[in-house]
Amino acid sequence: MVPELRVREVNGGEVRDGGRYVLYWMIAERRTRFNFGLDQALSWCRELGLPLLVFEPLRAGYDHASDRIHQFVIDGMQANGHRLAATPGIRYLPYLEPAPGKGRGLLEHLAAAAAVVVTDDRPAFFLPRMVTAAGKKLAVRLQAVDGSGLLPLRATDRIFTVAHSFRRYLHAELLPHLFETPAADPLMGLALPKAPVLDPQIARRWPSADPKDLGKLPIEHAVAPVETRGGEAEAERRLTRFLAERIERYGERNQPDAKVTSELSPHLHFGHVSPHEIFDRIVAAEGWNPERVNPDAKGKREGYWGVSSGAEGFLDQLITWRELGFCAAHRQKDHDRYETLPEWALRTLADHENDPRDDLYTLPEFEAAKTHDPIWNAAQRQLLREGTIQNYLRMLWGKKILHWAVNPREALRIMLTLNDRYALDGRDPNSVSGIFWCLGRYDRAWGPERPIFGKVRYMTSESTRRKLDLRRYLAHFD
DNA sequence: ATCGGCTCGCGCAA
DNA sequence: TGCGCGAAGCCGAT
Numbered sequence: 409m410v411p412e413l414r415v416r417e418v419n420g421g422e423v424r425d426g427g428r429y430v431l432y433w434m435i436a437e438r439r440t441r442f443n444f445g446l447d448q449a450l451s452w453c454r455e456l457g458l459p460l461l462v463f464e465p466l467r468a469g470y471d472h473a474s475d476r477i478h479q480f481v482i483d484g485m486q487a488n489g490h491r492l493a494a495t496p497g498i499r500y501l502p503y504l505e506p507a508p509g510k511g512r513g514l515l516e517h518l519a520a521a522a523a524v525v526v527t528d529d530r531p532a533f534f535l536p537r538m539v540t541a542a543g544k545k546l547a548v549r550l551q552a553v554d555g556s557g558l559l560p561l562r563a564t565d566r567i568f569t570v571a572h573s574f575r576r577y578l579h580a581e582l583l584p585h586l587f588e589t590p591a592a593d594p595l596m597g598l599a600l601p602k603a604p605v606l607d608p609q610i611a612r613r614w615p616s617a618d619p620k621d622l623g624k625l626p627i628e629h630a631v632a633p634v635e636t637r638g639g640e641a642e643a644e645r646r647l648t649r650f651l652a653e654r655i656e657r658y659g660e661r662n663q664p665d666a667k668v669t670s671e672l673s674p675h676l677h678f679g680h681v682s683p684h685e686i687f688d689r690i691v692a693a694e695g696w697n698p699e700r701v702n703p704d705a706k707g708k709r710e711g712y713w714g715v716s717s718g719a720e721g722f723l724d725q726l727i728t729w730r731e732l733g734f735c736a737a738h739r740q741k742d743h744d745r746y747e748t749l750p751e752w753a754l755r756t757l758a759d760h761e762n763d764p765r766d767d768l769y770t771l772p773e774f775e776a777a778k779t780h781d782p783i784w785n786a787a788q789r790q791l792l793r794e795g796t797i798q799n800y801l802r803m804l805w806g807k808k809i810l811h812w813a814v815n816p817r818e819a820l821r822i823m824l825t826l827n828d829r830y831a832l833d834g835r836d837p838n839s840v841s842g843i844f845w846c847l848g849r850y851d852r853a854w855g856p857e858r859p860i861f862g863k864v865r866y867m868t869s870e871s872t873r874r875k876l877d878l879r880r881y882l883a884h885f886d
Numbered sequence: 887a888t889c890g891g892c893t894c895g896c897g898c899a900a
Numbered sequence: 901t902g903c904g905c906g907a908a909g910c911c912g913a914t
Contacts, residue, residue, distance in 0.1 A: 569895070569896080570894090570895065570896070570906075571906080571907070572895095572896075572897095572905075572906050572907095573895085573896055573897075573906095575906095576896085576897075662908070707897090707905090707906095709906085709907080724907085725907095728907095729907080750894090750895085752893085752894060752895085799908090800908070803907085803908070807909095845907080850907085851894095851906090851907080851909095852893065852894050852895070852906065853892085853893040853894050853895095854892065854893060854894095854909055854910080855891075855892025855893050855910095856891085856892055856893090856910085856911085857892085857893090858910085863892085863893060863894085864909095865907095865908090865909045865910090866909055866910060867908085867909060867910085868909090868910080871909085871910070875908095887914100888913100888914085889912105889913085889914080890911105890912095890913090890914105891910105891911090891912095892909100892910090892911095894906100895905105895906100896904105896905090896906095897903105897904095897905100898902105898903090898904090899901100899902085899903085899904105900901085900902085900903105
């Protein structure tokens with residue numbers, strides 16, 4: 409059962425009599441397991457006695473569309489295809505839009521034969537606008553299901569301005585939600601009617617591009633695919649590796665050579681893995697149960713869950729920090745605008761807006777990793793090559809853009825542009841949080857007041873060099 | 887190596 | 901209203 413709190417009626421439409429199938433429009437939770445949206449669609453199938461059509465599209469015309477993002481999503485489609493094609497009663501339709509706008513009308517066409525349409529409710533990028541627009545067009549009931557996090561988006565109306573107040577809220581309110589989990593494997597034991605046959609004119613009117621022909625799509629080819637592969641199976645592999653070999657030493661994650669992180673951020677971003685599954689697996693590995701929770705540690709960064717220190721640290725990242733961003737994105741559509749920074753940060757950054765800059769770079773110079781600072785350049789090269797930046801250096805990367813851009817607004821634009829364009833987990837509320845943190849969001853003021861930064865937390869390459877062993881990292885990203 | 891000071895907002899206690 | 905506390909800060913004093 410999908411909790412009511414997670415289901416949103418988008419258009420107030422009706423279930424259509426005589427619909428041939430239930431349509432699941434898979435746009436964010438691109439997986440077959442631990443997926444509330446898929447659960448909701450299947451529960452309609454059972455109620456109406458209908459088969460399921462899973463439609464997983466990838467548009468060509470959105471901002472920053474590139475070989476890198478496309479390849480990752482296509483990996484996911486292949487993994488989903490393997491599982492869904494083998495399931496009786498389900499038809500899987502992945503769709504690669506060959507050119508911007510070429511897919512227009514396809515959803516409406518599919519929905520015209522559907523009894524009800526279910527999609528994913530994710531407060532990220534262009535997805536909310538797209539779902540709202542679809543709701544107006546479709547003449548059938550459209551439900552958007554929130555499977556983004558462990559805390560349902562609609563669980564609270566509060567806006568959290570600092571991380572520790574959100575953490576405190578979670579420690580007080582999250583526990584009951586943890587017992588309402590999506591099905592681990594909803595495809596198992598299904599007894600649906602024969603899979604729907606698709607209208608043959610779909611292939612003629614809406615031809616799908618061949619995944620092998622990425623080069624022919626009108627997307628950014630300069631942003632090449634990275635070594636990191638996408639898909640549900642790859643995410644499972646990483647999760648298993650993390651629990652078996654890494655979580656124990658998760659506390660060492662600031663060291664660039666440590667290899668102790670989950671490396672699941674891109675998979676979470678594209679919905680190839682669910683936070684519910686990650687939580688379940690950690691809990692199983694730790695032999696945890698709710699009685700292990702320490703109520704005296706409410707609001708504390710460590711010690712609340714009653715698991716190993718590595719797991720405490722990781723759960724804080726997965727839940728507090730990840731969902732803090734989702735919460736903000738859900739509550740404030742303009743959470744990526746400069747003006748949404750806290751008052752104290754806006755004030756202090758404005759006070760120092762006209763401070764002289766000894767080093768000043770433009771977006772193209774940053775993009776090409778052409779600054780005077782070898783550490784910064786190495787971090788930027790990692791972003792270009794791998795689509796990610798190591799934990800600690802990611803913060804330094806942003807702080808230095810603030811330091812060297814013409815003003816803080818421009819620093820924000822540069823950070824968002826580079827991150828959205830090159831990072832696999834760019835365009836995610838979670839990524840937006842990290843970038844805004846560099847400008848003071850969720851943080852507090854720190855004295856003494858410094859040039860350019862004002863009271864915003866200051867970081868330097870010099871102290872980073874002292875703190876971390878960077879030799880291998882610098883050599884590798886030379 | 888470790889500590890206090892810098893500074894602000896939240897939430898609890900009173 | 902006061903007080904403790906906080907994603908990773910820095911710096912200078914001990």
